[in-house]
Amino acid sequence: MLYPLPVVMVSVADESGKTNIITIAWAGTVCTNPPMVSISVRPERYSYPILQRTREFVINLTTRELVYAADYCGVKSGRDVDKFAALGLTAVAAEKVKAPLIGESPVNLECQVKQVQRLGSHDLFLAEVAAVHADQRYMDAHHKFHLEQAEPVVYSHGAYLLCGEQLGTFGYSVRRRPERKRT
Numbered sequence: 321m322l323y324p325l326p327v328v329m330v331s332v333a334d335e336s337g338k339t340n341i342i343t344i345a346w347a348g349t350v351c352t353n354p355p356m357v358s359i360s361v362r363p364e365r366y367s368y369p370i371l372q373r374t375r376e377f378v379i380n381l382t383t384r385e386l387v388y389a390a391d392y393c394g395v396k397s398g399r400d401v402d403k404f405a406a407l408g409l410t411a412v413a414a415e416k417v418k419a420p421l422i423g424e425s426p427v428n429l430e431c432q433v434k435q436v437q438r439l440g441s442h443d444l445f446l447a448e449v450a451a452v453h454a455d456q457r458y459m460d461a462h463h464k465f466h467l468e469q470a471e472p473v474v475y476s477h478g479a480y481l482l483c484g485e486q487l488g489t490f491g492y493s494v495r496r497r498p499e500r501k502r503t
């Protein structure tokens with residue numbers, strides 16, 4: 321019942337260089353310094369032993385443009401299909417890990433696994449973010465990144481949803497409002 325969540329496309333590569341993408345909703349930011357994230361993966365996934373052995377993956381954010389691909393990567397297995405090829409996605413070489421970035425995604429986080437925690441149905445992969453890539457198309461002149469322009473998608477109770485209108489910004493509840501001009 322903890323929804324909405326980001327729905328991310330996690331790319332991996334095995335030792336022979338064969339790539340795969342698994343869609344993950346059980347993902348989150350867990351630490352700022354060092355920058356760490358987590359993903360929870362069921363051991364029966366094709367991607368699971370690749371993650372276990374290589375201890376590397378890339379988190380790629382999902383957008384309106386990528387939502388069909390995200391769903392496909394969440395219902396098809398790399399055992400049966402080359403998902404990059406089937407979807408016409410671009411595998412871009414990463415800097416710090418062997419897993420590829422998805423070129424069409426506006427934000428890619430290169431991750432190195434630090435711990436694997438057995439939980440039950442899923443295992444938790446705790447990873448440090450070794451590099452971040454943000455599409456310059458969404459960067460303004462003041463180096464502020466406008467992810468909203470990429471139309472990010474969240475996942476809630478089985479549905480993919482676009483993020484809606486902005487209601488405030490961090491700390492706005494305690495910021496002093498500009499004084500009204502008296503006439």
Ligand SMILES: Cc1cc2nc3c(=O)[nH]c(=O)nc-3n(C[C@H](O)[C@H](O)[C@H](O)COP(=O)(O)O)c2cc1C
Nearest residue numbers: 343344345346361362365366367394395396397398
């Ligand atoms: C929206 C969505 C979210 C998902 N979240 C997870 C998840 O957090 N963990 C997981 O193990 N599988 C999750 N899955 C299922 C896998 O993505 C799916 O089983 C996929 O086919 C596995 O790919 P693979 O066999 O190529 O590794 C999710 C699927 C969808 C559609």
